Amino acid sequence: MLRTALRNVLAHKARLLMTVLAVLLGVAFVSGTLTFTDTIGDAFKKSSAKSFDHVSVAIRWGGVAAGEEEPRLDDALLKKAEELPGAASATAAVSDFTALADKDGKLVGEGWSTLGGNHHPGPDGKDPRYTFTDGRAPETGDEVALDRRTAERTGYRTGDTVRLSVDGPVRTPEVTGIFDTSDGNVAAGGTLVLFDNDTALDLFGGADGYDEITVRAAAGTSQTELKAAVEEILPKGTEAVTGKVLSDEQARQITAETEEMGNVLLYFAAIALFVGIFIIANTFTMLVAQRTREVALMRAIGASRRQVTRSVLIEAFLVGLVAAVLGFVAGLGIAVGMRAGIGAAGATIPDGPLVVAPQTPLIALVIGVVVTMLAAWLPGRRAAKVPPVAAMNSVHATPTTRGLVVRNSIGAAITAIGGALLFLGVTQDKNQLLAAGSATMMVGVIVLTPLLSRPVIAAAAPLLDRFGTAGKLARLNSLRNPRRTASTASALMIGLTLVTGLTVVATSVQSAVDKMAVGLMKADYAVSMASYTGLSPDVREKLDKVPEVAATSPMRAAYGTVNDEWVGMTGVDPASIGQVLSLDFSSGSLDRLGGSRAVVDHKTAEAAGIATGDTFTYEFDDGKTEKLEVAGVYTGNEMIDGFFVSTGVVDPHLQEITDFQVMVKMQDGPSAQAEETITEALGKNPAIRIQDKRAISEEISGIISLILNMLYGLLAMAVIIAVLGVINTLAMSVFERKHEIGMLRAIGMDRSRVKRMIRLESIVISLFGAVLGIGLGVFLAWAAGTAITESMETYTMTVPWERIGAFLALAGLVGVLAALWPARRAAKLNALEAIKAE
DSSP states (O other): OHHHHHHHHHHTHHHHHHHHHHHHHHHHHHHHHHHHHHHHHHHHHHHHHHHTTTOSEEEEEOOOOTTOOOOOBOHHHHHHHHTSTTEEEEEEEOEEEOEEBOTTSOBSSOSTTEEEEEEOOOTTSOOTTEEEEEEOOOOSTTEEEEEHHHHHHHOOOTTOBOOEESSSSEEOOEEEEEEEEOOHHHHTTOEEEEEEHHHHIIIIIGGGBOSEEEEEEOTTOOHHHHHHHHHTTOOTTEEEEEHHHHHHHHHHHHHHHHHHHHHHHHHHHHHHHHHHHHHHHHHHHHHHHHTHHHHHHHHHTTOOHHHHHHHHHHHHHHHHHHHHHHHHHHHHHHHHHHHHHHHHTTOOOOOOOOOOOTHHHHHHHHHHHHHHHHHHHHHHHHHHTSOHHHHHTOSSOOOOHHHHHHHHHHHHHHHHHHHHHHHHHHHHTOHHHHHHHHHHHHHHHHHHHHHHHHHHHHHTHHHHHTTTHHHHHHHHHHHHOHHHHHHHHHHHHHHHHHHHHHHHHHHHHHHHHHHHHHTTBOOSEEEEETTSOOBOTHHHHHHHTOTTEEEEEEEEEEEEEETTEEEEEEEEOTTTHHHHBOOOEEEEOGGGOBTTEEEEEHHHHHHHTOOTTOEEEEEETTSOEEEEEEEEEEOOOSSSOSEEEEHHHHGGGOSSOOBSEEEEEETTOOOHHHHHHHHHHTTTOTTEEEEEHHHHHHHHHHHHHHHHHHHHHHHHHHHHHHHHHHHHHHHHHHHHTHHHHHHHHHTTOOHHHHHHHHHHHHHHHHHHHHHHHHHHHHHHHHHHHHHHHHHOTTOOOOOOHHHHHHHHHHHHHHHHHHTHHHHHHHHTOOHHHHHHOO
16 A cells, blocks of 8 residues: 555656645745744844843842932932942943934934944943944034944935934034944834934933943953842842843843744634645545546455555645645745845845744644645545545446535534624624624535535536636536535635735724824824824914914823723813814813813713812822813714813822923914924924824724735735636646547637636636635624724724725736646647547
């Protein structure tokens, strides 16, 4: 039986090629993901470890008890650390947001990753954290240094003047040097601007002093010994941590982040492998059917059912082994490509070698072999059950009606269970039941696909009949073996179900968030800090002096409780808020806002038990209270809610008066000139972000679109495998129907009509899978939307019909492309030789 299996594999190399490719792609995705995550994890860990080379012990804040004074990490503590026995040197670090403008005046980086820090020279005049490749370190407040990556990105050189902002005003220091650093923020694509130590401490330290003080051990002193010495000088509220502990903490964080990313990628690899199972099972079913007489003969001369099944499994083992080895090698290429792709997208990964963990090739081999053997087990078992006499009487054993009835019954039961779970999930708001019901229903539809193929394909009869005999034969061939058609279409159906479901949900969420963000906004622009910190009140004052500005209102945040309900409060200008916000009131209005009167959203009002006309007590988080009257109740959402009051109510309770946003209404509406006017009025400050409604929408939708595009890219693997399945099925179907095609050619069907018949059959199968996938995807998206609606009132299911149409067109294209080789092969058959073939 082993020799027989080997001969069969060698005899059907071409027919097994698509199966090998399907397994290869899935394994390549898995091994590529594992290698990629191991590689970037190792690179970041090494970069992190390098950044702690100069750190033996770090002094950092450890938290203070209630009522205790916050400790200061100041120069006095730094001097004590330097003078400790066993200490070679001590370095202090402080950093915070620093907005650096490029040569076009645009902010470099993404705000949070744009940092400024201090250059703290030791006795030798050097800071061990930085290595200067050009120029020197800054020495005065009018000088800065840039990291090498930022200098390359912006084109700045030593001697250039740059524009930046830290605490509001725009500064124009000179670049005195370019440096390299192992700082993780810079390695990940961030920006670092260095100031001299005194300037940085003045800008970033404030009342807290330094963020951290690191001490380097002298030769012969261990980290543990130095830590014990440091603990003798620690003020209350601080702690000493060894460099090894810091490095290990960072390594654990990096491992957790890379594993999380790897798990997401592996989910899609699992989908690709699941899709591949249908192709493998289909291939072995057809191969076994074509060898029915051979199997029957083996049974007749004494081979047992177990031996026949074992022979098929040995073939699957060999196919899986070859595919796994090739897939592992391809996975290394995928890992390299993913790393290069991230670099091309603008992100930066520290340099390092490709890392292949010992378990990665083992996992690739196990997955490739196990998936292939599992998929081939059922066809092998089915072949072994065919009686020898019955098998010898027919070359191709057709599926029994009883088998289809059993399958349909099981499929109906599974679908019903899935529907019941979905119903319970929707009615009881149980997300676990929704997820379980969606998965169960998908499995049920897959099982029912043979039954569904007849009515769906029959519905296409009027279109197919327009192509004459070729169209009619294509429809009949698609229905001839429902199991085969179902298996081929299911692979495409799974991919399109996921793609459609994710697209509908993402589009609906995007529309809902867009409504929340700008639906209630009458202002033309929203002005805020790029670092998401507070704006100085003089920003609004400058804008009010601009003739083109019609109205402005600050948005000033405070927090507190009403009747033990924690709720936010926003301070606004009562005179102008109605010009920049459009609130829908169920009672009251904005007209009476001002003084000690407030308006509140409907949810907060219900939770606090207050209504229009009521007086309530608001306790601010500083412990003081205010008596306020409800002037109106409006319909809020997740982004605009809580109380709106006059800024005069909240200002006395704020430690520092800042605005998280200023809303601006222009005389002539938004325009490029209007935005330029605001930019000029605010001194072309790179730290200040000016956004119109479109920019706000694009910022929100950009995140969703990025995630959706990533999902499209990952799910494309499943669609590619589905294409291979269609090609494989058609190619083997042409081989099976060699005699039939020869007869058609003999009675007058020319080659072009043969090609058209195969092509139409391919398109029908592809569109059948697409219709099922899109229909199921939309249904599952509706089910998921019921859960989202509970937490997002503005959510309504939005079906992007243009994308749905694109998916159908893509499915049709898949059918056309998949039929190219099988159709050409069928058209080239010699009619006489094909008629003689069995």
